[in-house]
Amino acid sequence: MIRALVVDDDVTFCLMLKTFLMKKGFEVETAFSYSEGVRQLAKFNPEVILTDLRLPDKDGIDLLEKVMREKPQIPVILMTGYADIRTAVQAMKLGAFDYVAKPISPDEILATIGAALTAGGKSGSRAVRTIGVGEKVSYIEGKSPLALKTLEFVKLVAPTSMSVLILGESGTGKEFVARRIHNLSSRGNKPFIAIDCGALPKDLAASELFGHVKGSFTGAITDKQGQFEAANGGTLFLDEVGNLSYDVQMQLLRVIQERKVRRVGANAEVPVDIRILSATNEDLKQAVANGDFREDLYHRLNEFSIVVHSLRERKSDLVLFVSHFLSVANAELNRQVAGFSEEVMSVFMDYYWPGNLRELKNVVKRTVLLTHGDMVEIGTLPNEMIADSQCISLGDSNSPLKGAAAKSEQELILQTLERAKYNKTKTAQLLNIDRKTLYNKMRQYNIDL
Numbered sequence: 001m002i003r004a005l006v007v008d009d010d011v012t013f014c015l016m017l018k019t020f021l022m023k024k025g026f027e028v029e030t031a032f033s034y035s036e037g038v039r040q041l042a043k044f045n046p047e048v049i050l051t052d053l054r055l056p057d058k059d060g061i062d063l064l065e066k067v068m069r070e071k072p073q074i075p076v077i078l079m080t081g082y083a084d085i086r087t088a089v090q091a092m093k094l095g096a097f098d099y100v101a102k103p104i105s106p107d108e109i110l111a112t113i114g115a116a117l118t119a120g121g122k123s124g125s126r127a128v129r130t131i132g133v134g135e136k137v138s139y140i141e142g143k144s145p146l147a148l149k150t151l152e153f154v155k156l157v158a159p160t161s162m163s164v165l166i167l168g169e170s171g172t173g174k175e176f177v178a179r180r181i182h183n184l185s186s187r188g189n190k191p192f193i194a195i196d197c198g199a200l201p202k203d204l205a206a207s208e209l210f211g212h213v214k215g216s217f218t219g220a221i222t223d224k225q226g227q228f229e230a231a232n233g234g235t236l237f238l239d240e241v242g243n244l245s246y247d248v249q250m251q252l253l254r255v256i257q258e259r260k261v262r263r264v265g266a267n268a269e270v271p272v273d274i275r276i277l278s279a280t281n282e283d284l285k286q287a288v289a290n291g292d293f294r295e296d297l298y299h300r301l302n303e304f305s306i307v308v309h310s311l312r313e314r315k316s317d318l319v320l321f322v323s324h325f326l327s328v329a330n331a332e333l334n335r336q337v338a339g340f341s342e343e344v345m346s347v348f349m350d351y352y353w354p355g356n357l358r359e360l361k362n363v364v365k366r367t368v369l370l371t372h373g374d375m376v377e378i379g380t381l382p383n384e385m386i387a388d389s390q391c392i393s394l395g396d397s398n399s400p401l402k403g404a405a406a407k408s409e410q411e412l413i414l415q416t417l418e419r420a421k422y423n424k425t426k427t428a429q430l431l432n433i434d435r436k437t438l439y440n441k442m443r444q445y446n447i448d449l
Contacts, residue, residue, distance in 0.1 A: 216265020
């Protein structure tokens with residue numbers, strides 16, 4: 001049982017977090033001030049510390065510094081309602097494992113604790129910890145051959161300084177893979193900053209990434225530190241990197257080559273030491289061929305690539321993830337749903353899961369919310385999932401469609417094509433047949449797209 005110390009002067013929040021962590025299998029002690037936290041540090045000997053930034057006598061930074069001096073093997077996670085990137089960077093540089101802003105998401109704090117326990121201490125003297133039974137994190141490793149292969153690549157590339165391009169569909173967990181690489185690297189106790197390039201306004205992307213000086217453009221009323229400087233010493237994760245404009249791509253390439261950042265409107269350059277991990281669900285090779293993405297930047301980002309496979313490619317992991325997300329949903333919604341009916345699990349196994357793990361997590365949470373008994377029944381599923389469950393394999397000998405009339409088979413193919421937005425590969429997968437069989441069937445029924 002992992003020992004966690006929670007230090008926060010908000011008594012209600014402190015006790016709520018204690019109760020939640022205890023339900024997840026932790027042994028928890030609380031402290032409501034810096035001095036009380038110091039006493040518990042010596043008495044309780046925690047394995048992880050969660051402390052508020054602002055305490056009545058001193059603050060969380062003071063507690064962090066004391067832990068780093070006396071017990072540097074214990075990871076410290078700072079919590080605050082005053083989210084400030086400068087304070088976050090200061091905390092990281094002092095040795096904090098991570099920095100989370102209130103209100104805190106339960107699965108987020110579990111994920112952060114899990115990552116802290118598996119990353120190793122600042123000095124490297126602490127043994128690597130794994131999350132034990134009943135101690136869930138917001139994402140767990142799969143056990144399928146594809147999942148194990150991905151993990152093997154992560155462990156192989158993590159200790160190096162290579163830039164990694166993480167490929168996969170939306171919702172497959174690309175950021176989790178990036179965090180794993182960071183945590184298993186020598187930069188694991190340094191900042192990890194993730195940027196969604198698709199959400200960056202084009203006219204402010206350069207400012208957000210590289211910073212700016214006061215007066216450099218309308219609205220630049222103060223100097224601003226960019227995310228490259230904030231991640232100095234650690235890892236910068238560029239999610240959906242293919243969405244960056246061509247101009248920003250040029251600036252990014254220069255920073256990678258020279259390891260120096262120039263803020264917008266500034267003359268001086270600031271040296272930076274960062275590792276860049278990036279991810280995309282697009283075909284960057286095609287983007288290069290189309291002239292939308294710089295080839296030289298592509299090769300700089302793609303020193304090593306890792307594919308995160310879709311959920312439908314590793315259905316053997318589905319039961320594992322369903323069980324995990326059920327535990328998360330029960331904790332978040334204060335429910336005690338025991339499991340899923342065979343009918344629901346059958347739909348889960350047959351469904352295409354276009355949104356992958358993100359969609360699975362949302363569906364499980366929805367069903368738990370709508371369930372009033374012990375078991376999740378099919379009526380709680382979204383309508384589109386129930387409709388897709390009617391796409392029974394054409395080749396299934398037990399399927400009622402095996403002996404169906406040609407008209408019914410033709411209608412099924414047309415309905416599935418429409419659901420798959422006329423993507424033939426997806427249609428074949430939904431019908432559990434290969435593309436050649438689908439093409440033959442389409443010719444047989446004169447289906448011309």
